[in-house]
Amino acid sequence: MSEARKPSDYKSAIKPIWCPGCGDYGVLSAITRAFALLQLAPEEIAVISGIGCAARIPAYIGAYGFHGLHGRALPMATGLKLARPELTVLAAGGDGDIYSIGGNHFLHACRRNVDITLLVMDNRIYGMTKGQPSPTTEPDFSTHLYPAGTHLQPLNAMAIALIAGANYVARAFSGDPNGLAAEIAQAIRHPGFSVIEILSPCVTFRPGQKAWKRQVQRGALTPAATLPEALAAVTTGPQLATGVVWKGDRPPYAGPDPAAGKKLQDLLEGFAP
Amino acid sequence: MTERVTRPLPHVETMEDLLTAACLVEEAAAECLQSLCEQMEVHHNPRMSALFTRLADMRASHAARILAEMEPHWRAQRYRRDPRWLADACPGVADMDEAHYLMQPAHGLQLAARSARRIHDFFSALAAAMPDAALEQRAVELKAQVAADLRAIEEELARTQSPREDWSHDDDPPVIQA
Ligand SMILES: Cc1ncc(C[n+]2csc(CCOP(=O)(O)OP(=O)(O)O)c2C)c(N)n1
Ligand code: SF4
Numbered sequence: 001m002s003e004a005r006k007p008s009d010y011k012s013a014i015k016p017i018w019c020p021g022c023g024d025y026g027v028l029s030a031i032t033r034a035f036a037l038l039q040l041a042p043e044e045i046a047v048i049s050g051i052g053c054a055a056r057i058p059a060y061i062g063a064y065g066f067h068g069l070h071g072r073a074l075p076m077a078t079g080l081k082l083a084r085p086e087l088t089v090l091a092a093g094g095d096g097d098i099y100s101i102g103g104n105h106f107l108h109a110c111r112r113n114v115d116i117t118l119l120v121m122d123n124r125i126y127g128m129t130k131g132q133p134s135p136t137t138e139p140d141f142s143t144h145l146y147p148a149g150t151h152l153q154p155l156n157a158m159a160i161a162l163i164a165g166a167n168y169v170a171r172a173f174s175g176d177p178n179g180l181a182a183e184i185a186q187a188i189r190h191p192g193f194s195v196i197e198i199l200s201p202c203v204t205f206r207p208g209q210k211a212w213k214r215q216v217q218r219g220a221l222t223p224a225a226t227l228p229e230a231l232a233a234v235t236t237g238p239q240l241a242t243g244v245v246w247k248g249d250r251p252p253y254a255g256p257d258p259a260a261g262k263k264l265q266d267l268l269e270g271f272a273p
Numbered sequence: 274m275t276e277r278v279t280r281p282l283p284h285v286e287t288m289e290d291l292l293t294a295a296c297l298v299e300e301a302a303a304e305c306l307q308s309l310c311e312q313m314e315v316h317h318n319p320r321m322s323a324l325f326t327r328l329a330d331m332r333a334s335h336a337a338r339i340l341a342e343m344e345p346h347w348r349a350q351r352y353r354r355d356p357r358w359l360a361d362a363c364p365g366v367a368d369m370d371e372a373h374y375l376m377q378p379a380h381g382l383q384l385a386a387r388s389a390r391r392i393h394d395f396f397s398a399l400a401a402a403m404p405d406a407a408l409e410q411r412a413v414e415l416k417a418q419v420a421a422d423l424r425a426i427e428e429e430l431a432r433t434q435s436p437r438e439d440w441s442h443d444d445d446p447p448v449i450q451a
């Protein structure tokens with residue numbers, strides 16, 4: 001039997017420049033373990049991101065990757081998956097990248113349900129730009145820009161993902177790379193748009209998040225039988241609960257039927273002078 | 274770390290299960306220490322980078338020995354198991370969030386000692402739960418090996434200067450102070 005691919009086979013030669021201790025190291029480790037678990041060929045994987053500390057992750061993975069524009073991981077990943085359905089496509093980014101500037105794309109990616117796995121490294125802050133509040137920052141968290149807190153209600157992105165139509169919704173913790181790896185592998189296998197919100201501490205601008213390793217309630221979320229039950233779990237349940245809350249069965253969108261419409265070549269010819 | 278929540282031990286019935294668990298634990302520990310080494314290299318702390326390389330090599334050499342003992346198809350299968358089979362929080366995974374760009378050797382040794390202690394406790398619990406004498410003996414050997422590492426790390430820690438109270442002070446900090 002040929003030697004199996006190891007997690008380290010999915011790392012690139014580029015060394016991460018995240019702050020020492022950043023939760024995103026655990027996410028990188030978990031992604032490589034998930035790929036090894038599925039024994040995916042590196043040339044059959046593409047990891048697409050926008051901008052932010054979290055969004056640097058494709059550079060550190062030994063597969064195809066694209067580090068694109070802030071907020072635009074999902075439209076790029078959608079286009080790629082529709083054009084190259086045989087690829088395993090992951091989109092990755094931070095809470096600012098995906099929920100703030102990329103919020104509109106997040107809604108429509110859930111609605112379209114293309115077979116992509118989205119990993120959101122949620123540290124409830126804009127890490128890369130030195131600590132501005134993000135859509136998930138707690139209302140009373142004081143930053144240098146908002147010394148008394150924003151007093152704004154944080155976005156419940158998991159609830160939004162459920163309502164907007166995501167086919168698989170889970171929360172995980174970067175401090176548990178084994179559990180996270182298993183969840184990422186499951187999400188990749190599950191057809192349609194999968195969202196994993198990963199609690200990934202920013203040790204530099206949110207050092208208090210180091211306490212998450214004592215506070216997360218591992219496995220407290222379990223797949224709900226109905227959408228209202230899933231919604232109840234993520235709205236009224238503990239906010240640091242991890243686990244899969246929804247495994248839907250909506251058929252994924254794979255693009256227009258090529259037989260029904262014009263082929264790309266016809267369209268190109270239509271534009272030709 | 275004691276504060277970590279750990280799930281029940283993996284279900285071990287065969288030598289393949291035991292060696293797979295041991296190998297995955299040692300590999301995870303080596304991977305974390307290697308990552309810490311790279312973090313220190315990138316953040317211009319060469320002393321800590323060298324220390325973490327040495328500590329990573331210690332764990333990686335155990336993983337290599339265990340691998341050599343495994344049948345080729347066991348080796349090939351080890352990453353195909355659901356990672357949660359091993360344990361909720363893999364005992365080899367270090368407390369990565371304690372890394373700091375100005376950290377000192379004592380911090381690195383404390384971190385490595387905690388990781389080694391968790392691995393020791395894991396092998397110890399496994400040894401007590403083995404279904405037969407051969408498996409129990411191999412688990413006890415694994416435990417003894419990591420106990421020797423732990424002693425060596427603790428001895429080095431005892432010889433190492435404690436960090437000054439202001440070890441993390443930076444005249445030009447990267448974080449804007451509130
Ligand atoms: C169009 C555009 N607007 C703003 C920025 C500045 N910017 C870079 S990263 C970022 C937010 C990053 O936060 P998040 O996505 O949470 O990632 P983190 O750094 O916390 O991992 C912002 C606003 C940009 N690069 N491009
Ligand atoms: S600023 Fe925060 S999110 Fe960015 S690398 Fe540092 S710890 Fe990670």
Ligand SMILES: [Mg+2]
Nearest residue numbers: 094095125127
């Ligand atoms: Mg963020």
